Amino acid sequence: MKNAKLPRTRPSVFSSTNNHSNPLVSSNQIFLPKPLEYNESLSYRSTVTWSTSLSSTLQQYINSDTPFGGQSIHTRIIKSGFIPNTNISIKLLILYLKCGALNYARQMFDELPQRTLSAYNYMISGNLRHGLVQESLGFVRRLVLSGERPDGYTFSMILKASTSCRSNVVLLPRRLGRMVHAQIVKCDVEPDDVLYTALVDSYVKNGMVGYARTVFDMMLEKNVVCSTSMISGYMSQGFVEDAEEIFSKTMEKDIVVYNAMIEGYSKSIETAKKALEVYVDMQRFNFLPNISTFASVIGACSVLAEFEFGQQVQSQLMKTELFKNVKMGSALVDMYAKCGRIEDAQRVFDHMPEKNVFTWTSMIDGYGKNGNPDEALELFLRMQECHVQPNYVTFLGALSACGHAGLVAKGHEIFESMERDYSMKPKMEHYACMVDLLGRAGSLEQALKFIQQIPGKPNSDVWAALLSSSRLHEDVEMANIAANEIFKLNANDRPGAYVSLSNTLAAAGKWNNVSELREGMKLRGILKDTGYSWVGRDS
DNA sequence: CTAGGGTTAG
Structure with missing residues (x-):
C-alpha cells in the first residue's frame, strides 16, 4: 500500500457524502471559469497558457467555500497525460487539504519533486485542522529530518498540536512547551504576535501561568487573542483578580474574551454573579451571545441556582437557531435540575429533538438529587432502551440514586452490569x-x-x-x-x-x-x- | 500555511 500510486482516474473523494446535492457546489461550478482543454499537439506556449489557466482555476476553488468541485480539474489533468508543474501540484495539495482529503494531499506531497518548508507547513496545518494530531506531528518529524529549519508558522502549529491533544499523544506536553520555546530561541526565529500567543496559550494549557505571564509581558502590544489566553489561564488557576486586570486593559474586546470572563466566573459560586453581569454588559455593547456564551452563562445559573435568570437566558436562546442544539438543551436540563426545578428540566428534556448521553445523564442525576431516585433509575433503563450508551458519569448518577434510595441490591446490580454489559472498568x-x-x-x-x-x-x-x-x-x-x-x-x-x-x-x-x-x-x-x-x- | 471560547459527577 505504501508504494501505491495515484489512480489514473480517481474515484470521487466525496463519493460517500452528499456534496453533489449541495446547491452551492453546483452553482459554484457554473461560475468558475473552465480551464482550456489540453491537447498534446499544443505548442509550448499553449502549454504555459494552459498551466496558468489551471493554476488560477484551482486557486479559485481553494478560495471558495466549496473547494470540492476542484477535484474534477485533477481528474482532467490525469486524463490528459499532462505532467503538472510544482505550482499546480502544490495547489492540488492545498485543495485536497482544504477538502479534508488528507490521503490524497499526502500523496501529492510525496510526489512533489522537492518539498519546500511551506509544503511541510501546509501538511502540518491541514492535518492539524482536521484533528489528526499524530499525522501532523509526523510531518514535523519529516521536516526536521529533512534538515530544513522550521519557521514561526511551524512552531505555532507545533504548540497548537501539543495543546490540542491529551497528554498521551505527545509525551509530556508540559515539558514540550518549554522545549519548543527553547527551540524557537535556538533556531533564531523572531517570534511575532501569533507565535507569542501560541506560547502563552501553551503555558496556560499546561497550568504554567507564571511562564505564560512572562511571555505575555514580552509582547509590546497585547492583542485580544493573547489576552484571552492569559485570562483563561488566570481563571483556571483561581487568580480572578489577575484575570480582571488583563480584561480591563483589553481595549478591543470581542465576543471570545467576554466568553472567557463569563466562563471563568461561572466556575465558582463566589464569582458566578459576576458572570451574569458580564453577560448583561456585553449585550449593552451589542455583542450577541453565541453558543459558548450560552453554555457558560447557563453554567453560572446552575452554580447559583438562579433559575429565573436561567429562564431569561432560555428565552434569548429560543430566539436563535441554537435551541435545537443538543449541547444547549443538555445545559438547560442540567441547569434546571441543579436549581431543583426538575419539572422544568423534564419539560426541556421532552422537547429536545435529539438527546445524547449528556442529556440523559443530567436528567438521571437531577432526579437522583431531587429526591426521586426511582424516576432516575427508570430513566437509566429507558436510556439503555433508546440505545444510548451510558458512560462513567451516568453510572455515578445511577449508583448515587441507589444510594439515596437505600437500594443496596440494585446498586450492586448496576455496578456489576458496568463491567459485564458495557466492559467499562469501574x-x-x-x-x-x-x-x-x-x-x-x-x-x-x-x-x-x-x-x-x-x-x-x-x-x-x-x-x-x-x-x-x-x-x-x-x-x-x-x-x-x-x-x-x-x-x-x-x-x-x-x-x-x-x-x-x-x-x-x-x-x-x-x-x-x-x-x-x-x-x-x-x-x-x-x-x-x-x-x-x-x-x-x-x- | 500560524494564535484565544462551549455540555454530564463529587
Whole structure:
C-alpha cells in the first residue's frame, strides 16, 4: 500500500457524502471559469497558457467555500497525460487539504519533486485542522529530518498540536512547551504576535501561568487573542483578580474574551454573579451571545441556582437557531435540575429533538438529587432502551440514586452490569460511590470489606465516603480507621478529614478524644495554629 | 500555511 500510486482516474473523494446535492457546489461550478482543454499537439506556449489557466482555476476553488468541485480539474489533468508543474501540484495539495482529503494531499506531497518548508507547513496545518494530531506531528518529524529549519508558522502549529491533544499523544506536553520555546530561541526565529500567543496559550494549557505571564509581558502590544489566553489561564488557576486586570486593559474586546470572563466566573459560586453581569454588559455593547456564551452563562445559573435568570437566558436562546442544539438543551436540563426545578428540566428534556448521553445523564442525576431516585433509575433503563450508551458519569448518577434510595441490591446490580454489559472498568469514583451506598445504609463493616477488595490502591475519596458514613452513624472506631487512611494519603484532604473525625467524636460525646486529636494534629503539622494557607502559584 | 471560547459527577 505504501508504494501505491495515484489512480489514473480517481474515484470521487466525496463519493460517500452528499456534496453533489449541495446547491452551492453546483452553482459554484457554473461560475468558475473552465480551464482550456489540453491537447498534446499544443505548442509550448499553449502549454504555459494552459498551466496558468489551471493554476488560477484551482486557486479559485481553494478560495471558495466549496473547494470540492476542484477535484474534477485533477481528474482532467490525469486524463490528459499532462505532467503538472510544482505550482499546480502544490495547489492540488492545498485543495485536497482544504477538502479534508488528507490521503490524497499526502500523496501529492510525496510526489512533489522537492518539498519546500511551506509544503511541510501546509501538511502540518491541514492535518492539524482536521484533528489528526499524530499525522501532523509526523510531518514535523519529516521536516526536521529533512534538515530544513522550521519557521514561526511551524512552531505555532507545533504548540497548537501539543495543546490540542491529551497528554498521551505527545509525551509530556508540559515539558514540550518549554522545549519548543527553547527551540524557537535556538533556531533564531523572531517570534511575532501569533507565535507569542501560541506560547502563552501553551503555558496556560499546561497550568504554567507564571511562564505564560512572562511571555505575555514580552509582547509590546497585547492583542485580544493573547489576552484571552492569559485570562483563561488566570481563571483556571483561581487568580480572578489577575484575570480582571488583563480584561480591563483589553481595549478591543470581542465576543471570545467576554466568553472567557463569563466562563471563568461561572466556575465558582463566589464569582458566578459576576458572570451574569458580564453577560448583561456585553449585550449593552451589542455583542450577541453565541453558543459558548450560552453554555457558560447557563453554567453560572446552575452554580447559583438562579433559575429565573436561567429562564431569561432560555428565552434569548429560543430566539436563535441554537435551541435545537443538543449541547444547549443538555445545559438547560442540567441547569434546571441543579436549581431543583426538575419539572422544568423534564419539560426541556421532552422537547429536545435529539438527546445524547449528556442529556440523559443530567436528567438521571437531577432526579437522583431531587429526591426521586426511582424516576432516575427508570430513566437509566429507558436510556439503555433508546440505545444510548451510558458512560462513567451516568453510572455515578445511577449508583448515587441507589444510594439515596437505600437500594443496596440494585446498586450492586448496576455496578456489576458496568463491567459485564458495557466492559467499562469501574474507576475509583465508582468504588467510592459503592462505599457511600453501603455506608449510608449502615453496613459499615461491609463497606470496609468492599474497600479491601478494590483492585489497586483506594484513594482518599473512597476513605472519605467511609468517613462520612461513619459520621452519619456515629461509628467512632470506623471513623478513626478512615481518617487515618486519609492522613496517610493526601495532604490536601487532611484538614477535611480532621474536621469530619472531630465532629464524629464530638457527636459521640468523646470530648477528651477531640482535644487529644487536636494536639496530635498540631504535632504532626496537619493542623496549624493559624489558618491554613495552601494557595501557591507555580513558577 | 500560524494564535484565544462551549455540555454530564463529587
